[in-house]
Amino acid sequence: MILKRMKLGKMALIAIFLTAAMPAAFGQRPNKNEIITDKAELAKLSAAVEASPDSPKVHTAFIKAMGTDNPELEKQYEVWMVKFPKSAMFPYSLGKAYEDQESPKAKPYLLKTVTLDPKFTEAWGGLWIDAERWGDFAGGRDYLAKAVASDPSNPNYNFYYASSFSGADESKYRELSLAVAKKFPAHERGAQALYWLGARSKKVADKMKYFELLRKSYSPLKFNWSSSGMSSYYDILLSENPAKALALAKEMAKDADKQKEWSNLGLQAQNVAAAKKLIAAKKATEAKALLNKIKLPRYFGFNKEVVLLKAKADDIAGNTSAAYDSLIVAFGKAPSVKVKSVIASYGTKLGKGDSQVDADIWKRLNAVAKIATPFTLKQYFKRESASLSDYKGKVVLLTYWFPGCGPCRGEFPHFENVVKKFKGKNLEYLGINIVSEQNDYVIPFMKTSGYSFTPLEDVKGREKGNLDNRNAAPMNFLIDQEGRLIFSNFRTDGDNEDELELMINMLMSNRTS
Structure with missing residues (x-):
C-alpha cells in the first residue's frame, strides 16, 4: 500500500512497533512497470515455480510479473494448490502477497499455510498482522504465541508477542519485554523491548530507569534502538537533571555519524542548566537571553518547559503580563494541563479570576478559529x-x-x-x-x-x-x-x-x- 504516512516525531514513534523492521517479505505490491504481459515470459516464470515449488524467489518473480490485481493470479495459485497439495509455500506466497497489500484476501491463504505446516513461523506472523486489521487483537495475540512456539529462537516474534500485552496486561508486558532483552542481548529486538518500556512508562522515574538500563545493556554506538532511546532519555534529563543530560550528550557525541547533532544537544543542556541557575538567582534578563538561544528538535517535550521558563523569567523581571500573554499564545498552539495551570497562576497574580482567564484564552482561540470545511x-x-x-x-x-x-x-x-x-x-x-x-x-x-x-x-x-x-x-x-x-x-x-x-x-x- 503506497500511502504518505505522517512524519514521525517522538510521539508518532509510540505506535509503530507493528511495522518496524519486519522480516523481509516476498510478494510486495509490484510496480506497474514490473507486470509482464508476454505469454512466453510468463510461461517461463510459471515453469520455474513448478520446478522449484518451495523457493520463495520463484514465487516472488511470478507474483510481480502477474500483479496481485490480476484475477488470473489467484486462479493459477488455486490450480497449483491442487497440484501440490502438501506444499505450504503456495498458499503462503499468495497470502503474503495479499497481506503486504493490506488486503482482506490474505487470511484464508495464511490459514491454509499453517494447516499444512504448523511450524511456518512467518505465516503465523502474517495472521497476527492481518488480525490487527480486522480488529481482532486477542486473536492476533494468539497467533503471535503460536509464532513464538513455532520458533522460540526468533527475536522478532518474541518481541512482538511481548509488546502485544501493552495496554492489555501491563505486568505481563513488562515481564516479557525484560525477558526479550535478557534473551537477545546482541539483537536489536532486545534493545527495542527496553526502548518501548521506557517510552510507554507513565512515571518519569520508570522512564529513566528503563532508558538507563537500555544505555547500559545495549551500547547506543552499536544499536539503533538504543541510540533512538537516548534522545528520549536526554529529553527527560533536561527537566530532571541537566548536568546528566550534558554528560549523556558528550557520551553520544563519540559516534562520528552523530557528533554534530549531539555536540549541539550538549550545548543546549549547558544553556538549560545555566538558565535555571540564573532564574534561581533572580537574574531574569540573563536567563531569558540564554533561553532564547535554546533550539531543540520540535518533537522534544522539553520545548514546553522552555516556554514556561521564559514566562518565569518575564515574571521575575516584573513583567507578569508578558508571561501570561506568551503562555496563552503557546497554549493555543499546543494545549497542555500544566501550561493552563501556570496561566491561571499568573492570572491570579494579575487579579484575574478563573472566568477571566478562560475568556482570555478563548479570545486567542476565537481569533484563529475558522469554520471547518464541510463534508x-x-x-x-x-x-x-x-x-x-x-x-x-x-x-x-x-x-x-x-x-x-x-x-x-x-x-x-x-x-x-x-x-x-x-x-x-x-x-x-x-x-x-x-x-x-x-x-x-x-x-x-x-x-x-x-x-x-x-x-x-x-x-x-x-x-x-x-x-x-x-x-x-x-x-x-x-x-x-x-x-x-x-x-x-x-x-x-x-x-x-x-x-x-x-x-x-x-x-x-x-x-x-
Missing part, C-alpha cells in the same frame, strides 16, 4: 450519508485512519480512554477511512475491536480545506459546537490523554452564540 461522506453502518453539519451542537473529534494503519491502531485505545469520560454528552467521535480498498475490514474491525467512533469512507479528490489530512494517517482535528476548527495536528498517547480531555472540556463549556 458529506458515506457511512458504513447506515445507508444514508453523514455530513459535518449533522453534528452541529456537538463537539467533534475527527480522525483520519485506515485498518492497515499501525499508528492509528496504537492511538485508538487512548482516544477511547478519553471519549468514554464524555459518554452521554455532546461529543461525536468520527473516523474517516482514507483507503477504500480496505472497506471489507472496516465493519468487522469496528465490531471486533469495540471502538466507538463512527466510521465514514473518504472520497478521493474531495476539497478538504482546513480538514486536509495531506493523504496521511493518523491526523486529528477537534471541531467545536458551532462547527469551527479549534485544534488540529495533535497526537494522543499514554503520556498526554489529559491534554485531549482538557481540549474537549474546553469546547464543551464554550459557546459563541
Whole structure:
C-alpha cells in the first residue's frame, strides 16, 4: 500500500512497533512497470515455480510479473494448490502477497499455510498482522504465541508477542519485554523491548530507569534502538537533571555519524542548566537571553518547559503580563494541563479570576478559529450519508485512519480512554477511512475491536480545506459546537490523554452564540 504516512516525531514513534523492521517479505505490491504481459515470459516464470515449488524467489518473480490485481493470479495459485497439495509455500506466497497489500484476501491463504505446516513461523506472523486489521487483537495475540512456539529462537516474534500485552496486561508486558532483552542481548529486538518500556512508562522515574538500563545493556554506538532511546532519555534529563543530560550528550557525541547533532544537544543542556541557575538567582534578563538561544528538535517535550521558563523569567523581571500573554499564545498552539495551570497562576497574580482567564484564552482561540470545511461522506453502518453539519451542537473529534494503519491502531485505545469520560454528552467521535480498498475490514474491525467512533469512507479528490489530512494517517482535528476548527495536528498517547480531555472540556463549556 503506497500511502504518505505522517512524519514521525517522538510521539508518532509510540505506535509503530507493528511495522518496524519486519522480516523481509516476498510478494510486495509490484510496480506497474514490473507486470509482464508476454505469454512466453510468463510461461517461463510459471515453469520455474513448478520446478522449484518451495523457493520463495520463484514465487516472488511470478507474483510481480502477474500483479496481485490480476484475477488470473489467484486462479493459477488455486490450480497449483491442487497440484501440490502438501506444499505450504503456495498458499503462503499468495497470502503474503495479499497481506503486504493490506488486503482482506490474505487470511484464508495464511490459514491454509499453517494447516499444512504448523511450524511456518512467518505465516503465523502474517495472521497476527492481518488480525490487527480486522480488529481482532486477542486473536492476533494468539497467533503471535503460536509464532513464538513455532520458533522460540526468533527475536522478532518474541518481541512482538511481548509488546502485544501493552495496554492489555501491563505486568505481563513488562515481564516479557525484560525477558526479550535478557534473551537477545546482541539483537536489536532486545534493545527495542527496553526502548518501548521506557517510552510507554507513565512515571518519569520508570522512564529513566528503563532508558538507563537500555544505555547500559545495549551500547547506543552499536544499536539503533538504543541510540533512538537516548534522545528520549536526554529529553527527560533536561527537566530532571541537566548536568546528566550534558554528560549523556558528550557520551553520544563519540559516534562520528552523530557528533554534530549531539555536540549541539550538549550545548543546549549547558544553556538549560545555566538558565535555571540564573532564574534561581533572580537574574531574569540573563536567563531569558540564554533561553532564547535554546533550539531543540520540535518533537522534544522539553520545548514546553522552555516556554514556561521564559514566562518565569518575564515574571521575575516584573513583567507578569508578558508571561501570561506568551503562555496563552503557546497554549493555543499546543494545549497542555500544566501550561493552563501556570496561566491561571499568573492570572491570579494579575487579579484575574478563573472566568477571566478562560475568556482570555478563548479570545486567542476565537481569533484563529475558522469554520471547518464541510463534508458529506458515506457511512458504513447506515445507508444514508453523514455530513459535518449533522453534528452541529456537538463537539467533534475527527480522525483520519485506515485498518492497515499501525499508528492509528496504537492511538485508538487512548482516544477511547478519553471519549468514554464524555459518554452521554455532546461529543461525536468520527473516523474517516482514507483507503477504500480496505472497506471489507472496516465493519468487522469496528465490531471486533469495540471502538466507538463512527466510521465514514473518504472520497478521493474531495476539497478538504482546513480538514486536509495531506493523504496521511493518523491526523486529528477537534471541531467545536458551532462547527469551527479549534485544534488540529495533535497526537494522543499514554503520556498526554489529559491534554485531549482538557481540549474537549474546553469546547464543551464554550459557546459563541
